[in-house]
Amino acid sequence: xxxxxxxxxxxxxxxxxxxxxxxxxxxxEEWDVKRMQKHCYKVHDRNxxxxxxxxxxxxxxxxxxxxxxxxxxxxxEDDGRPIYALVNLATTxxxxxxxxxxxxxxxxxxKALELIIDSESGFASSTNILNLVDQLKGKKMKKKEAELxxxxxxxxxxxxxxxGEFTLHGRAILEMEQYIRETYPDSVKICNICHSLLIQGQxxxxxxxxxxxxxxxxxxxxxAEPRCPHCNDYxxxxxxxxxxxxxxxxxxxxxxxxxxxxxxxx
Amino acid sequence: MPRGQxxxxxxxxxxxxxxxxxxxxxxxxxxxxxxxxFRLSSSAHFSSTTQSSTAAETTSNTHWPQRATxxxxxxxxxxxxxxxxxTNNQMEERPRSSQAPAATEHMTRSPLDETVFMLVHYLLYxxxxxxxxxxADMLRDVVHIPRRYFREIMKKVSDHLEMxxxxxxxxxxxxxxxxxxINKLVPTWDTKLSDDRHVPRSGLLLTILSxxxxxxxxxxxxxxxxxxxxxxxxxxxxxxxxxxxxxxxxQDFVRENYLQYQQVPNSDPPCYQxxxxxxxxxxxxxxxxxxxxxxxxxxxxxxxxxxxxxALRDEEERAQAKAAxxxxxxxxxxAHSKAMCSRSSHPQ
Numbered sequence: 134x135x136x137x138x139x140x141x142x143x144x145x146x147x148x149x150x151x152x153x154x155x156x157x158x159x160x161x162e163e164w165d166v167k168r169m170q171k172h173c174y175k176v177h178d179r180n181x182x183x184x185x186x187x188x189x190x191x192x193x194x195x196x197x198x199x200x201x202x203x204x205x206x207x208x209x210e211d212d213g214r215p216i217y218a219l220v221n222l223a224t225t226x227x228x229x230x231x232x233x234x235x236x237x238x239x240x241x242x243x244k245a246l247e248l249i250i251d252s253e254s255g256f257a258s259s260t261n262i263l264n265l266v267d268q269l270k271g272k273k274m275k276k277k278e279a280e281l282x283x284x285x286x287x288x289x290x291x292x293x294x295x296x297g298e299f300t301l302h303g304r305a306i307l308e309m310e311q312y313i314r315e316t317y318p319d320s321v322k323i324c325n326i327c328h329s330l331l332i333q334g335q336x337x338x339x340x341x342x343x344x345x346x347x348x349x350x351x352x353x354x355x356x357a358e359p360r361c362p363h364c365n366d367y368x369x370x371x372x373x374x375x376x377x378x379x380x381x382x383x384x385x386x387x388x389x390x391x392x393x394x395x396x397x398x399x
Numbered sequence: 400m401p402r403g404q405x406x407x408x409x410x411x412x413x414x415x416x417x418x419x420x421x422x423x424x425x426x427x428x429x430x431x432x433x434x435x436x437f438r439l440s441s442s443a444h445f446s447s448t449t450q451s452s453t454a455a456e457t458t459s460n461t462h463w464p465q466r467a468t469x470x471x472x473x474x475x476x477x478x479x480x481x482x483x484x485x486t487n488n489q490m491e492e493r494p495r496s497s498q499a500p501a502a503t504e505h506m507t508r509s510p511l512d513e514t515v516f517m518l519v520h521y522l523l524y525x526x527x528x529x530x531x532x533x534x535a536d537m538l539r540d541v542v543h544i545p546r547r548y549f550r551e552i553m554k555k556v557s558d559h560l561e562m563x564x565x566x567x568x569x570x571x572x573x574x575x576x577x578x579x580x581i582n583k584l585v586p587t588w589d590t591k592l593s594d595d596r597h598v599p600r601s602g603l604l605l606t607i608l609s610x611x612x613x614x615x616x617x618x619x620x621x622x623x624x625x626x627x628x629x630x631x632x633x634x635x636x637x638x639x640x641x642x643x644x645x646x647x648x649x650q651d652f653v654r655e656n657y658l659q660y661q662q663v664p665n666s667d668p669p670c671y672q673x674x675x676x677x678x679x680x681x682x683x684x685x686x687x688x689x690x691x692x693x694x695x696x697x698x699x700x701x702x703x704x705x706x707x708x709x710a711l712r713d714e715e716e717r718a719q720a721k722a723a724x725x726x727x728x729x730x731x732x733x734a735h736s737k738a739m740c741s742r743s744s745h746p747q
Contacts, residue, residue: 149565150584156527156564177584196563200516221520231524 146177148193155204155219160290160304163206163215163378190217209303210255210333211293213347213376218307233289237271238282242291244268245283246309249300250317255333256298259283301332324348325362340364350375511552514542518556526566526580529655534576558727569677579656581681603641604657604679606630607648609692611673612685612706619663620671623648652676684717685710 150173155161161169167186174183184192190204197203201223207216230239244265248257262283263276274282283299286292290304306313310330314321322331326348336343342363344352350373353359359368521541525532538544544552557568565584571577610626611618624634632644641647649671652658656678662669689700689710700707 144563146565146584149563152564153566153582153584156523199512200519200559200563202520223516223520 144193144196147173147181148189148196150177151189152193152204152219155217160216160218160302160307163217166217205307207303207307208345208347210300210306210331210345210347212373213350214303215378216303216307218304220308222311230289230291234282234285235271237269237274238285240269240271241266241274241279241282242286245286245292245299246301246305246313247317249332250313250322251320255322255331256295256300259297259299262299306330306332326352335368335370337361337364337366338369339366346373347376349373511548511555514544514552515555515559517542518552519559522556522560522566522568522578522580523564530579531571531656532578532580534578567681569681571677579677581656581678583681600641600647603632603644603647604652605683605688605691607652607658607673608675608679608683608688609695611675612688613692617672617674620673623673648673657682685713 151170154169154173155166163186170186170189171183174181183189190206194203201221203220203222205218205220207218208214209216230242234242241262245257245262248261248265249255259280263279266274266276266279283292283294287294287299287302290302292299292305293302313330322334322343323329324331324334324345325342326344329345331343331345334343334345335349340361340363342361349370352362353368353372354375356372359372360366361368518537518541521537522532553568560566560568560580561583565582566580567583568578568580571579606626607623610623614622627633627644632638632641634645635643637643648658649660653660653676656676658676658679659674660671661674663672685706686700689703689706692706693700693702696702700710
């Protein structure tokens with residue numbers, strides 16, 4: 134780390150607008166973030182050269198440090214796309230969602246969250262979630278209503294739905310990893326490769342260690358005979374492809390990959 | 400190895416119990432949901448620190464500045480909990496409480512810093528909801544601040560918001576202590592990247608603002624409707640883009656502080672008038688709006704001498720205010736980067 138780079142921590146209107154936009158959007162994919170960065174330069178400082186994204190964000194983060202906020206970079210669990218969100222480091226609850234949801238809706242989310250974390254596959258069925266509707270705090274919620282709330286979660290990128298089952302969106306993992314690890318220390322799953330929170334992934338049938346799909350892809354890349362890094366047994370699952378940002382510029386193009394990435398599910 | 404069903408169930412029960420106890424301690428009669436979230440988040444991490452920064456109502460205006468670093472964990476006065484202060488000893492049962500002492504060890508945050516950042520988070524939340532901030536609510540739901548530190552703290556909070564996010568904290572009504580946040584960044588209404596749904600609205604808003612400007616900064620509702628009718632917008636009739644126009648004018652734009660809608664004094668039967676709202680003043684200028692008006696008449700602003708003069712005066716006042724603000728921000732940035740330098744002086 135050079136001393137001169139650290140002298141930054143100076144915010145200009147370019148950085149401020151970037152922050153505001155990121156705050157408004159909640160979560161963005163990397164290509165979107167780069168586009169947004171260029172837009173901010175265009176609006177506020179036309180002639181300046183656009184900083185490399187990593188430096189740009191580190192600069193902002195050094196200023197945000199004292200406010201316990203951070204622009205965090207994560208990777209979607211199903212296909213390894215990089216995403217960014219403005220994360221509140223001080224929170225230990227689901228308070229980020231409190232902007233958009235009522236008390237009983239937040240409680241529904243908490244219930245779904247718990248089911249997802251406790252599940253083997255990282256998915257909770259719609260039925261199981263809806264059955265907990267009577268236990269919610271706050272105003273009484275009917276099942277029909279709860280179905281709509283679950284859809285709201287999907288639209289706002291807190292949950293992902295696949296064939297009637299729900300799992301956490303990358304955004305929720307980014308924002309709530311700390312909270313989840315502290316609240317569910319016994320049932321939380323961790324990836325053997327990157328040591329972060331794991332919701333969806335593949336697991337070794339012999340020794341039980343788990344890995345994220347993108348971590349599997351990287352670890353076993355061009356390996357003809359993939360073996361478990363822990364017990365050396367033959368790795369029984371299909372190896373997904375690594376996400377290549379150059380090849381897939383548009384969101385959703387990797388849908389063709391998605392089928393192959395979804396393995397071990399109950 | 401995957402856990403057995405029984406032990407999972409037991410763990411879940413234990414966890415629920417702990418959480419329920421915690422939440423009943425925190426006062427299930429939480430007044431606002433958001434307040435509850437803030438209380439939970441703040442006290443969970445900082446059960447030992449919040450006691451020092453949040454002086455209980457009854458006591459300790461004197462204790463407040465002296466607790467620079469927080470070492471005690473007697474959860475004596477987590478004073479956010481107004482309802483159930485007696486039961487604080489039971490906090491130790493919480494699964495997370497064991498983390499609190501460890502947390503304070505390396506987080507020697509002064510109560511001042513903590514209050515500041517809690518308020519920053521709260522205000523950002525309010526900004527995203529486009530809600531005004533009422534001082535009384537803030538003190539009740541987030542953190543109580545003794546009267547004599549209030550100014551200093553709000554100044555710090557407002558400086559942070561300005562320097563980091565480019566948001567301006569404005570007082571609406573000094574007596575009632577109501578604030579709101581507006582976007583200080585150069586208004587670029589043509590390039591709203593984020594809020595696609597606002598794009599059609601800003602044209603409408605600009606039109607209304609220009610009518611108000613042209614009527615001497617205050618236009619009656621009737622005058623506004625005259626213009627809107629020409630555009631094909633009628634009271635009570637849903638427009639295929641804008642929806643019902645009266646709702647946008649008198650509710651949405653008013654709530655977002657773009658317009659003020661008030662009864663004409665001494666009018667009987669009551670009739671109403673529109674003025675620019677504080678947010679309109681902040682996000683655009685009279686010159687901008689005059690520009691827009693002039694374009695409609697295929698002309699230039701200077702062709703309307705009276706309004707042009709007014710717009711020029713407005714520009715000058717703004718330039719002066721900006722210079723003063725910049726000086727303040729520069730001072731803050733210098734202080735900040737000095738702190739950064741000293742912190743990063745050791746190699747990685």
